[in-house]
Amino acid sequence: MRDARGRDMVRLGDVTDHGGKVIEANDELKHLGIAVSLDGHGVICPKCGGVFPLLASGPRTHRGRRVGYHGDKTGCGATVVGA
Numbered sequence: 001m002r003d004a005r006g007r008d009m010v011r012l013g014d015v016t017d018h019g020g021k022v023i024e025a026n027d028e029l030k031h032l033g034i035a036v037s038l039d040g041h042g043v044i045c046p047k048c049g050g051v052f053p054l055l056a057s058g059p060r061t062h063r064g065r066r067v068g069y070h071g072d073k074t075g076c077g078a079t080v081v082g083a
Contacts (some may be wrong), residue, residue, distance in 0.1 A: 007071055008070050010022065010025075010056070010080050011032070011035065011037065011083070012032040012035045013034065013038075014081075015060050015083065017078055017079045017081050018048065020045035020078055022080065023051065024037065024043075024044050026041070029067070029068060036062070037054050037067075037068045039065045039067075041068070042076045052076040054072060055081070
């Protein structure tokens, strides 16, 4: 599902521009059969050396947490770019 700007939801396994990937998601919410990541879910970053939270900016929420969309940042400044 896309937001008003045409961005896809962040899903487990999506990659970042720092060479990292999304390692945490909510199994209750899926997009194209893959679990969707919410605000605060973990993203590993090899460039910055650690696991950082997804900083979701989308308007949609699931159980009180914002849904992540491609283009959202992580706690280290990486951008989620997709699969």
